[in-house]
Amino acid sequence: MSRDDTANDHTPSGYPRKPQILGRQRVAQSRLFQIESLDLRFSNGEERQFERLTGADRGAVMIIAMPDPDHVLLIREYAAGFEDYVLTLPKGLVDPGEDIITAANRELMEECGFGAHRIEPLVELSLAPNYMRHRMQVLMATDLYPKRLPGDEPEPLIVETHAIEELPALLMREDFHEARAIAALYIARDKLREERRSSNMDLL
Numbered sequence: 001m002s003r004d005d006t007a008n009d010h011t012p013s014g015y016p017r018k019p020q021i022l023g024r025q026r027v028a029q030s031r032l033f034q035i036e037s038l039d040l041r042f043s044n045g046e047e048r049q050f051e052r053l054t055g056a057d058r059g060a061v062m063i064i065a066m067p068d069p070d071h072v073l074l075i076r077e078y079a080a081g082f083e084d085y086v087l088t089l090p091k092g093l094v095d096p097g098e099d100i101i102t103a104a105n106r107e108l109m110e111e112c113g114f115g116a117h118r119i120e121p122l123v124e125l126s127l128a129p130n131y132m133r134h135r136m137q138v139l140m141a142t143d144l145y146p147k148r149l150p151g152d153e154p155e156p157l158i159v160e161t162h163a164i165e166e167l168p169a170l171l172m173r174e175d176f177h178e179a180r181a182i183a184a185l186y187i188a189r190d191k192l193r194e195e196r197r198s199s200n201m202d203l204l
Contacts, residue, residue, distance in 0.1 A: 017043045027051065053132040060134070061104040062091040062180060064122065064188045065112060065141040067161065072185065073112050076158040076175070087160065087176040089184060091136070104139045110151030112159050116141035123187050125180050138184040140191075164189050 011017055019040040027035040038050045065073040072089075079086045090111040094103040101119050109115050122138045162170060167185055170176045 019043070022047070051131070053134075055132075055134070057133065058096070059094040059100065059103075060091060060136050061094060061100050061107060062089050062125075062136050062138045062184055063104045063108050063119075063141050064089060064138065064184060065108055065114060065116065065144060066164070067114070067144050069192070070163055070165070071161050072164045072188070073114070074160045074162055074176075074181075075111055076160065077153070078155075085175060086178060087170075087173065088178045089181045100137045100139065104137075104141065106149060107151075108141055109147045109149040111153070111157050113146060113148040114141075114144040115147035117143035117145065122191065123184065125183060127180060136180055138180075138187070140188055164192065 019042045022039040022041055024039070025037045027037050029035070032055065034054045036052055036054050038052065039047065040050060041047045067073060074087050075090050076085050076087050078084075090107055092103070092107040092111070094100060095106070098106070100121065104119050105115055119139050119141045122140050125136045125138060127134055127136065164185065167182075167189060170185075171182070176182075
C-alpha cells in the first residue's frame with residue numbers, strides 16, 4: 001500500500017475511517033431484544049462479521065436522587081441476569097412522547113416514591129458498546145417531595161439512603177457492582193465536591 005493509499009484510510013483527525021457495512025441480517029429476536037449480524041469491511045481491506053443486540057432505541061435514564069446534599073437514594077431490585085438482588089440507582093426506559101427530564105421524574109416516582117422539583121442532565125453512559133448501542137442518560141434530581149406512581153415492577157422495591165461520600169464502602173458490598181451506577185455516583189460526587197469548593201472560594 002502506498003503512502004497516499006494509507007493516508008486515504010484515515011480521516012483528517014488521524015483516526016481510521018469507519019468500516020463499510022456490506023450487509024446486515026437479523027439472527028434472532030425475542031420480546032425485548034433482537035440480534036443483528038453485520039458484515040464489515042475495514043479501511044485496510046480486512047472483513048469481519050460482528051453481532052450486536054438491538055432494541056427499540058427509545059433511550060433510558062438513570063437517576064441520582066438526593067433527599068439532602070449529602071445522601072443519595074438507591075434501590076434493591078431483582079436482577080435476572082445474576083439471579084439475585086442488587087443495589088443500584090433507579091432507572092428505566094424513556095416512554096414514547098417523553099423527554100429525559102419527564103422520564104426521570106416518572107421513574108423516580110415509580111421506583112422511589114419521590115418526585116423532584118429540580119432535575120438536571122449529568123452525563124451520558126454506554127454499556128458494552130462492542131455489542132449494543134444502548135445509551136443511558138444520567139440525571140441528578142434534587143429538592144425532592146413525596147409522590148408515588150404505580151410502576152411495572154413485579155414487587156415493591158426497597159429504597160435505601162446512602163451517603164454519597166461513602167462510595168468506597170459501597171464498593172465493598174457484594175450486591176453493589178453495576179458499572180453504570182458506580183460511574184454515575186463518582187461523577188456526581190466529584191461534581192458536588194467541585195461546586196462546594198467553588199462556593200467556599202466565593203466566600204473568601
